Amino acid sequence: MSSYDRFPTTVIAGYGSEAVTKGWEAITARLAAIMPQDGVLAIEAYPGVDDDAVLSHLEALNPALLVSTRELFPEPVELTARLKPFLTDDRVFGRMCYFDLADLMEPERLEAAREQVNAAEGPVVVYGWGATLVHPGDQLVFFDMTRWEITLRYRAGMTNYRAENADEDSLRKIKRGYYVEWRVADKHKMTFFDRMDLFVDTVDTDAPKMLAGDAVRDGLSQIARRPFRLKPYFDPGVWGGQWMKRVCGLDPEADNYAWSFDGVPEENALILAYGDKTIELPAMDLTLTQPLALLGEDVYARFGAEYPIRFDFLDTVGGQNLSLQVHPTTEYEHRQFGMAYTQDESYYILDADEGATVYLGLKEGVDPDEMIAALREANAGGEPFDAERYVNRFPAKKHDHFLIPAGTIHCSGAGAMVLEISATPYNNTFKLWDWGRLGLDGKPRPVHVDHGSHVIRWDRTTPWIKENLVNAVTVVNEDEHVREEHTGLHELEFIETRRLWIEDEVTIDNGGSVSQLNLVEGERALVESLDGSFEPYEVHYAETFIVPASVKGYRLVNPTGERIGVIRAYVRKPQA
Numbered sequence: 001m002s003s004y005d006r007f008p009t010t011v012i013a014g015y016g017s018e019a020v021t022k023g024w025e026a027i028t029a030r031l032a033a034i035m036p037q038d039g040v041l042a043i044e045a046y047p048g049v050d051d052d053a054v055l056s057h058l059e060a061l062n063p064a065l066l067v068s069t070r071e072l073f074p075e076p077v078e079l080t081a082r083l084k085p086f087l088t089d090d091r092v093f094g095r096m097c098y099f100d101l102a103d104l105m106e107p108e109r110l111e112a113a114r115e116q117v118n119a120a121e122g123p124v125v126v127y128g129w130g131a132t133l134v135h136p137g138d139q140l141v142f143f144d145m146t147r148w149e150i151t152l153r154y155r156a157g158m159t160n161y162r163a164e165n166a167d168e169d170s171l172r173k174i175k176r177g178y179y180v181e182w183r184v185a186d187k188h189k190m191t192f193f194d195r196m197d198l199f200v201d202t203v204d205t206d207a208p209k210m211l212a213g214d215a216v217r218d219g220l221s222q223i224a225r226r227p228f229r230l231k232p233y234f235d236p237g238v239w240g241g242q243w244m245k246r247v248c249g250l251d252p253e254a255d256n257y258a259w260s261f262d263g264v265p266e267e268n269a270l271i272l273a274y275g276d277k278t279i280e281l282p283a284m285d286l287t288l289t290q291p292l293a294l295l296g297e298d299v300y301a302r303f304g305a306e307y308p309i310r311f312d313f314l315d316t317v318g319g320q321n322l323s324l325q326v327h328p329t330t331e332y333e334h335r336q337f338g339m340a341y342t343q344d345e346s347y348y349i350l351d352a353d354e355g356a357t358v359y360l361g362l363k364e365g366v367d368p369d370e371m372i373a374a375l376r377e378a379n380a381g382g383e384p385f386d387a388e389r390y391v392n393r394f395p396a397k398k399h400d401h402f403l404i405p406a407g408t409i410h411c412s413g414a415g416a417m418v419l420e421i422s423a424t425p426y427n428n429t430f431k432l433w434d435w436g437r438l439g440l441d442g443k444p445r446p447v448h449v450d451h452g453s454h455v456i457r458w459d460r461t462t463p464w465i466k467e468n469l470v471n472a473v474t475v476v477n478e479d480e481h482v483r484e485e486h487t488g489l490h491e492l493e494f495i496e497t498r499r500l501w502i503e504d505e506v507t508i509d510n511g512g513s514v515s516q517l518n519l520v521e522g523e524r525a526l527v528e529s530l531d532g533s534f535e536p537y538e539v540h541y542a543e544t545f546i547v548p549a550s551v552k553g554y555r556l557v558n559p560t561g562e563r564i565g566v567i568r569a570y571v572r573k574p575q576a
Helices: 024-034 051-061 076-087 107-119 147-155 170-189 213-223 243-247 284-289 291-295 297-303 330-337 368-379 449-455 462-468
Strands: 040-045 065-068 124-127 139-144 198-201 209-212 233-235 259-261 269-274 277-282 309-315 324-326 345-352 357-362 391-395 401-404 410-412 416-423 430-433 474-478 482-488 495-502 505-509 515-521 524-529 537-540 544-547 553-557 564-571
Touching (some): 024 051, 051 124, 065 107, 107 124, 147 170, 170 284, 209 213, 213 269, 213 284, 243 309, 277 284, 291 297, 309 515, 368 430, 416 564, 430 449, 495 505, 495 553, 524 564
Parallel strands (some): 040 139, 065 124, 139 198
Antiparallel strands (some): 198 209, 259 309, 324 410, 345 401, 345 416, 357 410, 482 495, 524 537, 524 553
């Protein structure tokens, strides 16, 4: 039986189950109790919340006036046209939108709604994305939504906000969310999050959960001062494997699972327990509201309220090769997509079949024009791309670590279970060759040779790759308690990774940076406080966990009697 916890829950101290109100009947009763009799109940909603379902229940409040903010945005065709510079014609890539939410609304409609609310007599409800732009609210409620749930709803046919694109390619819907809606919504969320009176978890539309805004803010503050895990999610893919099904306790009847995010606050959720009731909310809420405690002064100064480290799983055990790919350089990332930094990464081999391999870097003497022409021909349906003519292929075994600074061509071959350790801007992967496959949707998977041709580092050939990127392991410290090794990342990358082989226990100085860790060998480990500020925290094999920067130091304890291995990643301090 798997010990991997798919639903890690953080218990919030000081609360009982009565803190959480569950179900529409109880929630509408609670809303009715706080609704001002001659004032405004403002109800903000993250784009992706089922507005029709919420509005149908709000009618039971019988307000003198009910305003839906959907009507304050342009008509769907006009709004899409307005967003075109950020959406582009590409299926996957757009440009970051840094608008304020009011920039997406029709100024005349917004002003008319404000006048209508101000003139109304009796109780008024303003509901929807941007409700506080109409009126700040005498009472303020927020209906929140996790990104993974939004993604699943896109796939099931949900449209983007104020759009008529139910049948559109889900990749394009996700792109619109990623580059526009989620950016604008998170920015807007921070204008009212610290004063909301009530919070509603809407992941389950039929059974939402409500609790006081103070309880949510207190819960996030508690999490930011102790070790915790995010709720992972798992997804199939054309190249997916079988390892996660066994180790992570997934559906054994599923065809495959290709990847898992188990350490990406931008995408994953948090599960908070108040007594025996739980709520789910975006882990991004933690990053936005507790950046100093979570990230630390140096990381916050460098990245702002963004979590820069990402752990995920890529499972090709019993599967196929990943797509041959490259990540953009920082300059290209900023110029083309409006992002501040790029996806430097690495492959840590958590497990591997006999004969597993990793493609990494170019062979000596590769002619760029010839290779790009061969890629174009293959992707147009011509002769398949001969990857091994151009790209190095290295054997991969358990606990190998391959470093992949941006601009380095790479992919995992079949038979490997990869713990991918990278910077967070995951969306900008340029696929160069996908082995002639179709996606699960029956369409050709997006390939971006044009983009890739501008960022491939043609000078990263076999000798440099072997010297710099393949198992560049050095011992940092060794005694009878622990062997600590530097395994990466490359000096061009801002993430430092250390591997700790622990015999009994080791004390870690967090160094002012958030730490992200994974138990890569052994059944279980304990994270203990040095000052008693949190209870011992148990983690299991392959689980990713986070230790916030506010935890100055902590102890990793091996309770098993057999040596355990932990990978720790953190942000290097800029060199003086």
